């Protein structure tokens with residue numbers, strides 16, 4: 001049996017982490033893997049497209065309401081092709097730190113969840129594009145053993161991706177690859193591919209910007225479920241296979257800001 005993969009997808013807020021994470025989860029489930037997705041975003045949108053548009057309660061919300069979470073079914077919900085969906089939640093505006101909350105919630109989850117141990121793949125969809133408590137919580141707790149960074153070819157998402165690489169090296173965590181979620185900027189694939197190579201990694205997928213992704217999301221489904229015969233579904237399938245097959249990770253070497261600007265010029 002292959003060792004369990006526990007990956008986190010990092011990247012600037014709004015760059016498409018949740019949609020990438022949920023489509024990869026669906027693609028791996030299609031291939032017969034046991035998959036769990038753990039969303040760590042206050043909007044709890046990592047799992048919604050695996051659950052036909054249904055929003056599940058977050059662990060932190062339930063804890064705040066004073067609920068005793070004792071069994072897995074309280075917080076783990078089965079979605080598309082039996083993907084186990086968990087939403088950790090986030091802090092209320094102005095109160096506390098998401099990093100601390102994530103640790104509390106995941107410790108709780110570990111205690112009650114038997115199926116966590118049985119998964120082939122656990123995907124952490126982590127918030128934040130800076131090196132902060134939220135960013136490092138799953139790694140510090142030994143919950144993640146591979147990191148991916150998601151970006152487009154624009155300067156700001158690349159800047160965030162580069163910062164994430166700095167953070168990963170500081171905490172001795174390896175990077176398994178760079179994923180480009182296209183915004184249709186010019187020379188995008190070339191820019192992100194160069195970025196990936198210069199930090200010592202690879203571009204593992206180029207996800208084109210396609211309206212169908214938003215359409216499926218709006219209807220509450222992953223592309224794999226709703227539009228499985230499209231080219232973009234095939235892109236997610238290839239990414240999912242690459243992730244499951246990957247055994248190469250590097251210590252990323254972040255670029256200087258000057259070089260980053262040159263790349264995107």
Ligand code: SF4
Nearest residue numbers: 097098099132133134
């Ligand atoms: S440390 Fe990070 S996770 Fe915590 S509140 Fe600040 S930005 Fe959010």
